[in-house]
Amino acid sequence: MKVRVFVSLKNGVLDPQGRAIQHSLEGLGFAGVKDVRAGRLIELEVDETVTDAALDDMCRKLLANMVIENYSIERVPAKETQE
Amino acid sequence: MTSFRSAVVTFPGSNCDRDMAEALAKISGTAPHRVWHGDADLPDDLDFIALPGGFSYGDYLRSGAMAARSPIMRAVVAAADRGVPVLGVCNGFQVLTEAGLLPGALMRNAGIRFVCREVALTVENSQSLFTSGYTAGEQILIPVAHHDGNYFADDATLDALEGEGRVAFRYAETINGSARNIAGVLNKAGNVLGMMPHPERAIEPAHGGIDGRALFESAIKGLVGA
Numbered sequence: 001m002k003v004r005v006f007v008s009l010k011n012g013v014l015d016p017q018g019r020a021i022q023h024s025l026e027g028l029g030f031a032g033v034k035d036v037r038a039g040r041l042i043e044l045e046v047d048e049t050v051t052d053a054a055l056d057d058m059c060r061k062l063l064a065n066m067v068i069e070n071y072s073i074e075r076v077p078a079k080e081t082q083e
Numbered sequence: 084m085t086s087f088r089s090a091v092v093t094f095p096g097s098n099c100d101r102d103m104a105e106a107l108a109k110i111s112g113t114a115p116h117r118v119w120h121g122d123a124d125l126p127d128d129l130d131f132i133a134l135p136g137g138f139s140y141g142d143y144l145r146s147g148a149m150a151a152r153s154p155i156m157r158a159v160v161a162a163a164d165r166g167v168p169v170l171g172v173c174n175g176f177q178v179l180t181e182a183g184l185l186p187g188a189l190m191r192n193a194g195i196r197f198v199c200r201e202v203a204l205t206v207e208n209s210q211s212l213f214t215s216g217y218t219a220g221e222q223i224l225i226p227v228a229h230h231d232g233n234y235f236a237d238d239a240t241l242d243a244l245e246g247e248g249r250v251a252f253r254y255a256e257t258i259n260g261s262a263r264n265i266a267g268v269l270n271k272a273g274n275v276l277g278m279m280p281h282p283e284r285a286i287e288p289a290h291g292g293i294d295g296r297a298l299f300e301s302a303i304k305g306l307v308g309a
Contacts, residue, residue: 013190013235014190014193014260016190016191016192016193016194016195016233016260017191017195020195061152062144062148062152063144065145065148065181065188067180067186067187067188067235067236068188068190068235
């Protein structure tokens with residue numbers, strides 16, 4: 001099954017990349033963008049036997065740096081994957 | 084003086100490993116062992132381990148993240164825990180934070196741009212194994228070359244680092260957005276130093292400066308005697 005891991009910078013951690021993206025959007029004439037935070041989406045294809053605890057462990061040990069980042073895990077229903 | 088047994092670890096994408104090996108060989112008089120990231124063991128009885136600069140594993144995921152989980156790093160962490168001195172420069176510093184040997188993290192430079200130039204550093208702690216050849220408060224010139232050198236740690240961690248004298252070097256001016264202008268930090272035991280500036284690039288006059296020499300001389304003198 002497919003699992004999506006979203007990794008994002010913690011609140012309060014300055015995101016220079018997000019700031020630069022925001023400035024570029026302004027430069028392109030898009031008004032009203034108040035803030036941009038850039039994160040990372042990691043898609044895993046895993047066996048059904050992989051537990052939530054194991055996924056959590058993967059995030060803490062490698063996929064996210066807990067000093068600066070948060071993560072969230074989403075199991076993608078098979079129906080959505082087939083579309 | 085007995086011979087100085089050191090090792091330089093090379094990861095795929097390291098590019099300052101040769102400079103580091105040259106610096107250790109020239110200053111200690113003994114060529115370091117060269118160790119590959121896939122090796123499971125370090126040579127026995129090492130006096131000193133260096134993690135060099137570069138772009139290990141292409142900076143995939145986060146700078147230093149993959150290298151910190153490579154086979155040799157288990158041996159490096161075990162050696163550091165036994166008290167073997169470990170110096171991480173630039174990408175080596177990123178690897179040390181990712182491996183949990185040093186607190187904090189190194190993020191993208193606040194100005195987004197890669198910074199490559201000589202910078203003035205203030206020596207904050209001249210009592211450590213790596214910095215005893217300097218004077219506290221002394222300003223030295225050492226080159227930097229990095230994109231992810233913006234040191235981050237929460238305030239409690241930063242206060243603890245300052246209070247315990249674990250800030251080894253500070254930038255004399257803001258160059259990358261680092262918290263409290265921190266350029267290099269020590270672990271609690273004082274045997275692990277991570278720093279973004281490159282002391283191995285300032286060891287002979289042809290480099291444009293020799294302010295990096297004292298770091299290696301301090302460590303060598305402290306470990307095997309003058």
